[in-house]
Amino acid sequence: MRLVYYFPEYHQYVEQTGAVLKVVPADTNTFQINFEAFLDILNPNVQAVLINTPNNPSGIVYSKDTINKLCSILKDKQEEYGHDIFLISDEPYREIVFGGEDSVYISKYYDNCLSCYSFSKSLSLPGERIGYIAVNPKAADADIIAVICGQISRGIGHNCPASSIQLAVAEILELTSDLSVYETNGELLYNTLVKLGFQVVKPGGTFYIFPKALEEDAAAFCLKARKYNLILVPSDNFGVSGYFRMAYCIDTEKVIRSLEALERFVKEEYGQHLL
Numbered sequence: 141m142r143l144v145y146y147f148p149e150y151h152q153y154v155e156q157t158g159a160v161l162k163v164v165p166a167d168t169n170t171f172q173i174n175f176e177a178f179l180d181i182l183n184p185n186v187q188a189v190l191i192n193t194p195n196n197p198s199g200i201v202y203s204k205d206t207i208n209k210l211c212s213i214l215k216d217k218q219e220e221y222g223h224d225i226f227l228i229s230d231e232p233y234r235e236i237v238f239g240g241e242d243s244v245y246i247s248k249y250y251d252n253c254l255s256c257y258s259f260s261k262s263l264s265l266p267g268e269r270i271g272y273i274a275v276n277p278k279a280a281d282a283d284i285i286a287v288i289c290g291q292i293s294r295g296i297g298h299n300c301p302a303s304s305i306q307l308a309v310a311e312i313l314e315l316t317s318d319l320s321v322y323e324t325n326g327e328l329l330y331n332t333l334v335k336l337g338f339q340v341v342k343p344g345g346t347f348y349i350f351p352k353a354l355e356e357d358a359a360a361f362c363l364k365a366r367k368y369n370l371i372l373v374p375s376d377n378f379g380v381s382g383y384f385r386m387a388y389c390i391d392t393e394k395v396i397r398s399l400e401a402l403e404r405f406v407k408e409e410y411g412q413h414l415l
Contacts, residue, residue, distance in 0.1 A: 147196050147230070148377040159187070163379055171200035171341050171350070173210060182217055188226040189214065194233040194243055197378050197385040198350040199326070199343025201243050211250040224252050224280045232258035232271065235316050237345040238323045251278035254285070259309050261346075264317040264389075270301040270309055322347045325388035325395045332399050335414045336406050347389040350375070354410045358384050368405040370398065 154161040162181055167174040173191075191210070193202040202210075211227070218225050229246040234257065237243045247253040258271035273289045275282045326343050333340045333351050340351035353361040358374035362384055365372045375383035388395055406412045 147192060148379075150190065154190075162186075166380060168352075168380070169341075171195065171198040172202060172206045175209060175213070178210075179213070182213075184221045184223075186217070186221075186225060187223075188228055190228045190230065191246070192230040193246075194231070194237060194345030195348075196233065196346060197348050197373070197375070198341065199346045199348045200341060201237055201241070201344035204244050207244045207246060207249055211246075214250060214252075218252075226279070227253045228256065229253060230256045232256070232261045233346040235262045236319050236322055236347065238326065239344070241344070243345060247274065247276045251276055252280055254279070262316040262319070263309070263312065265305075268301065268305055270305055321392060322388065324392055325390070328392070328395050328399065329386060329388055332402060332414075336403065337412050347387055349386050349388070350383055351386070353382055353384050354406065354412070356382055358382055364409050365405055368401045370401055370405060 151161055164181055165174055165177045189210075191202070193207075194200070195202075214225050214227060227246060227250050231243070231246070234243050234245075245255070247255050253276045255274040255276075256271070257274070258269065259265060260268050260270065275285045275289070279285065325347070326349060329349050330340065330342050333349070338351040338354070340349065343349050353374075355361050358376060358381060362372040362374045373385040373387075375381060375385065378385065403414060
């Protein structure tokens with residue numbers, strides 16, 4: 141089971157195992173978990189729940205209340221169903237959180253938790269797929285799961301980084317790039333989008349923002365934006381229609397230059413002006 145919005149490659153990962161991916165509709169007002177929909181879809185066949193916080197594509201960070209409620213539900217359902225339910229926490233953006241806050245480390249709240257991490261975000265190493273899966277020592281069969289994960293990594297091949305990058309990352313495990321630029325960029329985009337009349341939830345982390353498009357067809361909206369040299373990603377592949385993702389992992393100067401193009405785009409195509 142996956143709690144949307146979600147990274148589209150999850151489909152391929154899950155289907156390769158022979159499992160079935162069930163998607164929980166999102167709460168588009170907050171991008172926190174839609175617990176009513178979550179409870180409706182839970183059933184004795186559920187073996188694992190996959191979450192991603194801080195989230196791609198919405199940029200939202202699940203609150204501590206959200207995590208506590210999720211973990212409480214899963215603990216109750218494990219007892220009701222009589223089997224373990226694993227919580228897979230995909231958290232490559234763990235350090236990229238705004239407002240001086242820390243993102244919640246899910247494994248502290250739930251024993252049957254697998255934490256998936258990538259250094260490519262915190263160290264600004266695009267393309268370098270190096271990271272780890274941390275199995276909570278309290279998880280059922282934790283020792284076996286750790287070995288299995290290692291064998292899966294070898295078997296699928298693309299998760300085997302070169303020794304040189306492994307040694308390099310080992311030297312800087314406690315460091316990050318200057319991540320403050322993402323918060324600066326996010327603030328610039330969010331404030332401009334609001335002034336232009338977009339419906340958008342303020343991101344709490346990552347380097348993504350996920351506004352509602354100005355027409356129902358997000359793909360058509362994004363195609364129109366290309367005429368203004370704006371590369372936007374329609375939301376359809378992320379499990380919802382009518383939204384688009386903007387990424388701002390670029391220099392702040394480029395973000396500032398893009399704002400003029402964004403203003404011109406919505407004015408000429410949709411007749412909207414800065415408020």
